[in-house]
Amino acid sequence: MSRLAIKICGLSTPDTVGAAMRADATHLGFVHFPKSPRHVEADQLRALAAPVPAHIGRVAVLVDPTDETLALLTATNALTAFQLHGKESPARVAAIRQRFNIPVWKAISVKTRADVESAKAYTGAADLLLFDAKTPEGAALPGGMGLRFDWTLLRGVPISLPWCLSGGLGIDNVAEAIRITGAPMIDVSSGVESAPGIKSVDKIMAFCKAAQPS
């Protein structure tokens, strides 16, 4: 059985980056979206990622980014993937992948089975699909709100791309979420925070332990 991949998203301090590495996270997420309490500028992202070894993924989380923003982030030389949380079409995802020569992950906002099915359109365009809970119309953020969706919606859907389960995961429900969905990868943000945008070292450690009970 291959190892569960774990992404800790929305990191913005050196100590919580260190905690995620010690907890054996496989991917670290850095949000570049000014409306988010987790927003980091490109220079901050570069500094946070500097001590991270090459085998740990470093993912920039973005919402309908312009090419200018993507170029700025690419210039940090710190990233292994872009994660897109806006209304990026399959054609836009493919164009970003081609232009910036970096894996592109597409977040799929899920409330219904049709939302899950819609992910098929990204085959050949995205490198990975991240199934996340749909946030309410007019919400401040399209992710990182601690909302979960009905995990059984993922059952029986043939997904030909690598994928990740996200949305409302926490220390108390992550094992059940993995059992129900068979997710090969999980992503968490607010479930390891003490307040919006404030990651907790203790919660990061506990989450990673709960996800991979020995």
Ligand SMILES: O=C(O)c1ccccc1NCC(=O)[C@H](O)[C@H](O)COP(=O)(O)O
């Ligand atoms: O986290 C944010 O602030 C954010 C802002 C804008 C777009 C996406 C954002 N987060 C994306 C993530 O990958 C989160 O980890 C994911 O939505 C799960 O969040 P949570 O339910 O809080 O664990």
